[in-house]
Amino acid sequence: MPIYVYEVVQADGTPGPRFEIQQSMSEAPLEKHPETGEPVRRVFLPPNLASKYTPAQTNKRLENKNLEKAGFTKYEKDKLTGRYHRTAGKEGPDVIQRPG
Known part of the structure; x- marks a missing residue:
């Protein structure tokens, strides 16, 4: 099951503290904090894509031996x-x- 991030909505509408909760994808988003009952909203964050385009992988591809092999x-x-x-x-x- 995925882990979702929620934040408490303060009385003036500003974001409050964040928390994580594990929910099924078919469950409706929370509207209230499960412990305090305060209003909450789901926070959408960019995914963490550890891939071949990280700075370490780019530096590795630009090593001298790899550049030579590619004809540069x-x-x-x-x-x-x-x-x-x-x-x-x-x-x-x-x-x-x-x-x-």
């Missing part, structure tokens, strides 16, 4: 000299220096 060339800037050094890939020069 990666350059990283040297902070001291301002030159770009090739860190992945086989195409292109080893070092690129900005003109001027």
Whole structure:
């Protein structure tokens, strides 16, 4: 059974404390807090989608070995000299220096 989030509706209409409750999908949404009897409303939250698009997975896909395998060339800037050094890939020069 899914867990739903509800919040207490204050007298002035502002949201109050939240709580979770396990309910069947076929049950009607709660209108009152099960313990205090205060009015409540269901809160809709975005789903937690742990997937292949998390920052950790993206960083893993952008590792040098994966970029090379996909045919890309990666350059990283040297902070001291301002030159770009090739860190992945086989195409292109080893070092690129900005003109001027």
